[in-house]
Amino acid sequence: MSMLIVIPATEVTAVQAEQEGPLLAYSARIAGDRARTRIVIDFDRKPDVEVRYMAKPDRIVVDMPATAFTFPNADLKPTGLFKEIRFGAMDANSARLVLTAERPAKLASAEVKEDEGGNGYRLVLDAEMVSQPDFDTLVATQSWGGGASAAVDLRGDRVATVDPAKDDEFVIAIDAGHGGIDAGAAGAETKTPEKEITLAFARALAERLKDEKGITAFLTREGDEFLSLSERVTIARQHRADLLISFHADTLRQSGIRGATVYTISDTASDHMAADLAERENLSDAVAGVDLASEPTEVTDILLDLTRRETQAFSVSMADAVIGSFNGQVQLINNPHRSAGFRVLQAHDVPSILLELGFLSNKDDEKLLLDPQWREKIASLLADAIKRYRFPVVANGG
Missing domain, CATH: 3.40.630.40 (Zn-dependent exopeptidases)
Structure with a gap:
């Protein structure tokens, strides 16, 4: 099994988010078939993201800092490997892209590239089909630290007092x-x-x-x-x-x-x-x-x-x-x-x-x-x- 390339997320504090404002995702495109699918999203600044996998239904989840998605939903119309695509805010400091798979899939690569001329960055996600056992192994063996994913999962504690x-x-x-x-x-x-x-x-x-x-x-x-x-x-x-x-x-x-x-x-x-x-x-x-x-x-x-x-x-x-x-x-x-x-x-x-x-x-x-x-x-x-x-x-x- 090839190694997944993941862009590690850095911790973004509430103060940093307030000073810089949310990232701007201003355009997106998707192309591919039932074997391989590519998603490209353009940002005004460099996004720090984390990727993980979830089962039942099989999903690829991409967490990122607070992001304003200004492109039309139709620009990421479900295509190729994916039967449903959702993106939006999770809370004031985080956002999420959820790719629900038509068949088990993984990201063969996930890269952030600077645009020519230095005017922004592109997040390029290349997905490919895998067997169900391989996908289940990805779900079972992944581990997560204190990045965006962990922050989202712990939000239920915010009203404990x-x-x-x-x-x-x-x-x-x-x-x-x-x-x-x-x-x-x-x-x-x-x-x-x-x-x-x-x-x-x-x-x-x-x-x-x-x-x-x-x-x-x-x-x-x-x-x-x-x-x-x-x-x-x-x-x-x-x-x-x-x-x-x-x-x-x-x-x-x-x-x-x-x-x-x-x-x-x-x-x-x-x-x-x-x-x-x-x-x-x-x-x-x-x-x-x-x-x-x-x-x-x-x-x-x-x-x-x-x-x-x-x-x-x-x-x-x-x-x-x-x-x-x-x-x-x-x-x-x-x-x-x-x-x-x-x-x-x-x-x-x-x-x-x-x-x-x-x-x-x-x-x-x-x-x-x-x-x-x-x-x-x-x-x-x-x-x-x-x-x-x-x-x-x-x-x-x-």
């Missing part, structure tokens, strides 16, 4: 789905990425709840950064959240379907649409280059199972409150409360719902999702639902 909530405080985790390298769906007409829409709605709800007595809301992500599904759950639990609301705006093959849907977690999906949506949402980690095999899993015992059942009952109550608040005010799909195995709803001790605000595949829903006034209306209706859930006796006039 949280001020304890007051006993009489009702804490809500507002989760804007997708982010960073994971753009989510895109509008059928405007191509607006789902990650921008979910963040706008999350901010609107947080602002609406700001002055509500006894209620404290926070965002799991406050900007365009990637969070793994387990990170979102961990952030909610570390803040001792009493409720998690995760915003999404997906697409469907049937462009005529529109309206809002509220999902809760269950082992068995309520219907095919719920199952398909959960499967797509649960792949967010994979497309961003997260090693799913390293994700923590909870050990099942009797007490944990009892807690989970109680939490699920509370989740259903919140779903009913949202549907009641939306009824007659916001269009809902048929059977608006559905369920499936969403990983972002898996906290055994935090009641959680996933709210599909509408479908970006429907032009009427897309217009509403981009309308600031409609966004404020949704925030107000959700605030009413939260108060009905939090204070059921008062909300019902008891």
